Amino acid sequence: MVWNRLSGLLRSHGGVLAAVVGLYGLAALAALAPPWMLGRIIDAVRASAAPERIDTMAVIVVGALVCHAVLTLVSVALSIRFGEAVLAELREGFVRAVLRLPLGTVERAGSGDLMARTGRDVGHLSHTVRHSIPVMVVSGVTVVVIFGALTVLHPVLLLAWLPSAVIVWLSTRWYARRAPGGYLRELDTYSELTQGVTDTVEGAHTLEALGRQDRQRRRTDERIGRAYLAERYTLWLRTVWYPTLEFSYLLPTAVTFLAAAYLHAQGELTVGQIATAVFLTVQVVRPVDLLIDQVDSLMMGFTSLRRLIGVEMVEDPAGRTPSDAPGTPGTVEISGLRFGYTGTEVLHGVDLSLAPGERLAVVGPSGAGKSTLGKLIAGIHTPTSGAVRVGGEDLTGLAPQDRREKAILLSQESHVFRGTVAENLALALDRDEVDRDALWRALAAVDADDWVRSLPDGLDTRVGSGHLALDPAHVQQLALARVVLADPEVLVLDEATSLMDPGSARHLERSLAGVLAGRTVVAIAHRLHTAHDADRVAVVEDGRISELGSHDELLAAGGSYSALWHAWHGDS
Template sequence: MRLPLASPALTGKRLLALVRSYAAPMTAIVGLQLLAALSAVSLPWIVGDIVDAIGAGTTRQWVLGRIGIALVLVALNFILVWLSDYKSRTLGERLFAILREDLVDAVVHLPLSTVESAGSGDLIGRTTHDIDRVQMMIRRGLSAILVLVTTVLVTLVAAAIVSPRLVWVLIAEIPLVVLVAKWYVPRTIPSYQASSAVVAEFSGVASETVAQAETVDALRLGPTRWAKYDSLLAQMWRLERYGAWMRVFLFVGMVIVTLSPIALLIALGAVGVPAGWVSAGAVTTMVMYCYQLRVPLWEATFWSDELQFAYTSLQRIFGVDLVEADRRAREGATGGGAIVVDSVGYAYREGAPVLHDVSLTLREGETLAIVGPSGAGKSTLGRMIAGIHPPSSGTVRAGGVDLVDLPEKELRRTVVLVTQEHHVFVGSIAQNLRLAAADADDDALWEALRAVGAADWVANEGGLEMRVGAGGVQLPPARAQQIALARIILMNPSTLVLDEATSLLDSSSARSVEQSLARVLQGRTVVAIAHRLHTAHEADRVAVMVDGRIAELGTHDELLALGGEYARLWKAWRGGD
C-alpha cells in the first residue's frame, strides 16, 4: 500500500491557503516588485528618448541630465530589488517552516496500521526527497514568479505606450512561450511523479538494508539487495534521461522564441525608420524591452520546470493528510478505570480475521499474562488493549469510554504498549528519557534507569549526558530496550502492555527487570504477552490464546490443574528449560 496523493485541485487550494495566511506581507512584496519593475522599464525609455534627441540635435547638458536620471533609477532599482528579495526570502522561510511542521505533525499522527502497510520508504521519501524539492519553490519560487509576472506586465504596458505599432511583436512572444510550456508540461509531470516514487522506494530499500545489515550479511542477501538497487537505479536513470531530453527541447524552443522577436524588431526598424512611421529611439527602446523580457521568460520556463517537480512533491506531501484517522477522539474524554474488551474481532485484511469474538475484563492493579502458540493473536490483542488499532468489531473501553474516543494524549496516559522493537533517538540519554516526561528531573531519570537495571552502565559510560545514536555511542539492542522501558516508567500509565518487551535480554536479566518493573509499577495494571512462561507463573492471571480466541483464563495453578493447553505449554517449557 502506498500513501495517497492529493488531487491537483486540492494541492492548489492548500497552497493558495498557505499563501493567503500571509496576505499582508505578500501585498507589500508585490508593491515593492511593482516599483522595481517600473524603475527597470524606465531605463530603455530614457535611452530611446536620448537616441531621438541626439538625432534631433539636442544639447550636451540635456543628454547628461537624462543620464543622471538613469543612474538614479538604477540605484533605486537596486534598492527596491534588494528589499523585495529580502522580504520574499523571509516570507518564504516562514511558509516553508509551516509546511514542514504540518507534514511532521501529519506523519506522527498517522495510524500505525497505515505506517506499517505503507512501509518506511514512502514516508522517508515524502519527508526528505519531496520536502527538499518543494523547498526551492516555497523559499524562492513563489516570489520569483510574482516578480516575473509583474515585470512582464509592466514591460508590455510601457512598450504599448512607446510604440503601439511595434508592441504586437512583444505580445506575440507570450503565446509562443505558452505553447512551448503546454508542449513541455504534460510530457514531464508523469516522469516526475514516477521519479519521486522510485526515489522513495530506493530510500526504503537503502534504510532497511543498513538497519538490518547483520541479517543481510548472515543470510547472504547481498546479491539480492544489489539486484534490487540495480533495478531501481536503472529506472531512475531512464526517468532522469527522459527528463533531461525534455529540458533540452525546452531550451532550444525558448532560444528560438526569445531571440526571433529581436531580429524581427531590427528588420522592422530598418524599414520603418526611413519610412517615418517609427523613430530610431522607439525601435531602440522596443529592442531593449524585448531583450529585458528574455530574463523573465527564461525564468518562467525554469520555474515551470521547478513547479512541476514541486507540484508533484506537494501532491505527495499534502496526500499524507488524506489518510483517514482510525479513531474519533472526543474532546474532554477521559479513560480512567479498568479496561474491558467486549466481543472484539479484528482482521488486518478483509476476509482474514485474526481475532474472533474476544472478551476480557482487566482487573485494576493486576498482572495478566497472555500466552499461546505463535500466530494465536496475542500481539494483536495487545494492540487492541493499547488502543493502537481500533477493533474491526466489538469495543475496547477504559472506565466505560471507548479507547477510540480518547484524545491521543489521554490515551497514552491510560495505556501504553511496549514491544520488542525499540529506537534510540540521536541525543543524550537524558533527552531520550525526557521524551516520555519533559519535566522529569535527574533523580526521576536515575530512578527509572535503576528500575530497568541500566543505572550502572549509564553511570560508568558518561552519565545522563552520554550521546547515543548516530554520531554517538551505538547502544546494543538489549541496552536500547532498557532505555525504552525506562521511558515507559516515566510515562507512568494506568495500564501497561508488554509485548515481549524484555525478549532482547538474557533470561536472568529479563526476570530481574520484570521484577523491578513489578515493584515500580505496583498498583498499575500490567498485561504481559509472554514467551518465557516464568512471567505467567508470577502473574495474577493467565489468558491462553489459540487461533484468535481466549481458550483458557485463570491463575497459573488453576490452569495447570485444568490439564489443558496451558498445562501442555508449561510442561513443554519446563522440559526444555
C-alpha cells in the same frame, strides 16, 4: 487541501509578499530607464543636440542602474525572508503531522516512504519556496512592467509577442497536463527504492545467511529500473518543452524589429524608439524565460507539497475526547475483534475480558497474532471489526493523548533521543516543568537509579547520537521508566525486556510487578517464566485464543500451553 494550505500561507504572509512585489515593481521601473534613455540619446545624437543634454541622459542611465541594483538587493533579501518563513511553517506542520500519525500508519507506509518525504520532497519544496517563488515574482512583475512600457511606446508592438504567446501557451499546457503525474510517479518510485535499500541494509545478515543476495540485488535492480523509467519520462517532457520555448523567445525580437520598422515608415516611431522597442523586447526575454522555466520547479514543488500535506490528511481520525460514561479504570473488554494487514486477516473474532489490575501473559507460536493483539489493545491499530474498550472507553477515534492515558505499548524497539537523561524521561510527561524527584522514583522503580547516578552528570548527562552511548539493557530501562511516569491504566509489554539477559530481565519484571500493582498488564511473552508469573495465560494460535486460564490450569489441561512449557524446559 493543497490550495487551502497555499491560500492560508498567502494570507498569513500577505504583507511581506505585497512588499516584495512592490519593491520588485519599483526595481523593474528603474530598469526601464536605460533602454528608454538610450533611445532618446540616439534621437538626440541624430538631431545634433547639445552635449550637455546627452551627458544628462547618460547620468540618468547610470543612476537608474544603481537604483535598480539597490532595489533588487532589498527585494531579494525580503523575498528570501518570505520564503524561509513559509518553508519553516510548512516544515513545522509536516513534523507535527508525522508525530501525530498513528504508529500503525507509519508501519504500513514504511520508513523508506517517510524518509523520501522528509528528505527528497522537503528538498524539492525548499528549492521551490526559496528560489522558484522569488524568481517568479521578480520575473512576473518585470514582464508586466516591460509590456506596459511597450504599450506606451506603441500598442502594435505587443502583437509581436502574439505568435510566441500561442506557442508558449500550447507547449506549456501540454507539459503541465503530463508533468504532475510524471513527477508523482518519480517520487513514488524513489520512495519505493529508498524503502528497498533500507530493508536490504537492515536485513543484510539475514539475506547473507539465507543466500538471497542475488535475489535482493535483482529486486533492487527492478526498483532502480522503475525509478529510471519514471525519471526518463519527466526528462523527455522537458526535452520536448524546452526547445519549443527557446524558439518562442527568439521570434519576438525579429518580429518587433520588423513591426517597429514598419511603424517608422508610417511616421509613428523614431529611430531611437525603434532601438528602445528592440532593447525592451530583448530585455523581457530573460524574465519570460525565467518565469516559464520555474513552471518545472513549481510542478515538482507542488507535487512534493501534495505528498507532504498528504501526511496530514492521513492523520489519526481522532479528536474525540473520552466520554462521561461510567467505566472501571483498567478494565479491558474485547469483543468480536478482527484485524488484517493488506487484506489478509490476522485475528479472527477474538473475545477477551481483563479485570482491573490483572496480569495477562499472551503466548503462542510466531506469527500467531500475539503482537497484533497487543497493538490493538494499545490502540495503535484500528480493528477491522469488533471493539476494544479500556476503562469502558472504545479506543477508536480517541485523541492520541487520551488514548495514551488509557493504554501504552512498550516493545523491544526502544530509542534514546539526543539530549539529557532527564529530557529522555520527560518525554512521557505532558508538561514543561518536570519534578526531578519523580524521575528518580521512576528510575528506582526499574532498578536504573544506581547506574544513572554513576554517570558523569547524573540526570543531566547527554546521551544519544554524538554523546554517551547506552547499552541496549539501559536503553530498555529508560523506556520502562518512561512508562512508570506516563502511568497508563493498561500497559502492554511486547518483549520489553528481550535485550537483557534472562536473569536481569526476570529481576526487572519482578520489580516492575511491585511498581505496577493495581495496573492491568498484558505481556506478550516468548520467555515462559513471564507466563508463570501472570494471573492468567492466553494462548494465541492461528489468530484465535485457543486456551485461557492460569498457569497451573493450563498445565493440567495438557494442551498447547503445556506442550510449550515442557518444550521450553527441555522435558521429554
